Amino acid sequence: MSTLLEVKDVTKTYIERNKIFKARVFHAVKTTSFSLAKGKTLAIMGSNGSGKSTLAALISGAATPTSGDIYFAGERLIPGDYQQRSKHIRMIFQDAEASLNPHLTLGKQLEEPLLFNSALNAVQRRERIIETLQQVGLLGEHMMFYPQMMSTGQKQRASIARAIILKPDVLVADEALATLDSSVRAQIINLLLDLQDKLGIAYIFISQSPEIVKHLADEVVVMHEGSIVERGTVVDVFNNPQQSYTQKLLRSELTNAPSDGNVDTAFLEKE
Numbered sequence: 001m002s003t004l005l006e007v008k009d010v011t012k013t014y015i016e017r018n019k020i021f022k023a024r025v026f027h028a029v030k031t032t033s034f035s036l037a038k039g040k041t042l043a044i045m046g047s048n049g050s051g052k053s054t055l056a057a058l059i060s061g062a063a064t065p066t067s068g069d070i071y072f073a074g075e076r077l078i079p080g081d082y083q084q085r086s087k088h089i090r091m092i093f094q095d096a097e098a099s100l101n102p103h104l105t106l107g108k109q110l111e112e113p114l115l116f117n118s119a120l121n122a123v124q125r126r127e128r129i130i131e132t133l134q135q136v137g138l139l140g141e142h143m144m145f146y147p148q149m150m151s152t153g154q155k156q157r158a159s160i161a162r163a164i165i166l167k168p169d170v171l172v173a174d175e176a177l178a179t180l181d182s183s184v185r186a187q188i189i190n191l192l193l194d195l196q197d198k199l200g201i202a203y204i205f206i207s208q209s210p211e212i213v214k215h216l217a218d219e220v221v222v223m224h225e226g227s228i229v230e231r232g233t234v235v236d237v238f239n240n241p242q243q244s245y246t247q248k249l250l251r252s253e254l255t256n257a258p259s260d261g262n263v264d265t266a267f268l269e270k271e
């Protein structure tokens with residue numbers, strides 16, 4: 001199986017200064033390595049503050065590692081080089097509402113990444129926008145819509161459209177389903193599985209919900225206080241968790257996001 005993304009000995013340390021300028025060094029991510037194969041899904045689980053979002057930010061380029069490197073298809077990703085990274089790795093966020101601009105039509109928002117990162121002309125850009133809207137279950141006419149004219153589910157589809165419009169190989173989803181109600185959440189899970197099938201996208205999927213991870217992921221890493229404490233296939237880790245921390249996490253005893261666990265399984269296509 002070919003490795004697409006490799007996170008190698010990555011760390012992230014924050015230095016905080018208090019009122020009397022005393023420095024406190026905080027290791028948000030301790031030496032961490034893992035890899036992701038093409039078309040596969042790796043879930044990152046962990047309690048609040050375990051370093052999941054920091055790891056997502058390091059992979060997407062929103063934060064720079066203190067040490068270590070990230071490789072895409074064997075090529076080292078250079079911190080700060082957004083052009084290099086944005087063609088391969090894109091992010092979807094928890095709050096689709098906040099990630100869309102209320103002052104721009106969806107068409108304009110989808111065109112932006114194409115203007116900055118592709119050589120497509122106006123006709124080709126329009127074709128790509130319509131094709132992408134259809135891929136996420138929206139219509140070409142949605143180009144003309146402002147975000148506030150769309151339902152919550154449509155907004156999440158729109159933010160996925162924005163993430164896939166450059167045809168990335170990896171999508172990083174940070175609690176992307178946490179605020180959706182259970183039937184919309186199930187529809188978006190089905191959409192993500194469908195896009196993976198058709199486009200071969202690999203996902204890094206951050207979630208505190210065992211149920212969502214079970215449906216979406218092939219492999220899982222479990223984070224605790226900045227370190228990976230357990231990893232393996234979802235089947236192995238879920239059936240035979242080795243750490244008591246993982247056992248508690250899988251019983252949803254360590255999360256403060258109760259709604260995150262509810263998936264309306266009647267809507268799901270595959271277990």
Ligand SMILES: Nc1ncnc2c1ncn2[C@@H]1O[C@H](COP(=O)(O)OP(=O)(O)OP(=O)(O)O)[C@@H](O)[C@H]1O
Binds near residue numbers: 028048050055
């Ligand atoms: N910019 C920052 N400056 C200082 N500390 C930070 C910064 N960003 C994150 N941290 C700290 O790093 C730790 C890990 O945070 P992170 O957001 O990655 O955890 P998380 O597992 O995603 O948590 P949650 O599920 O609550 O989002 C936390 O203790 C957090 O306070």
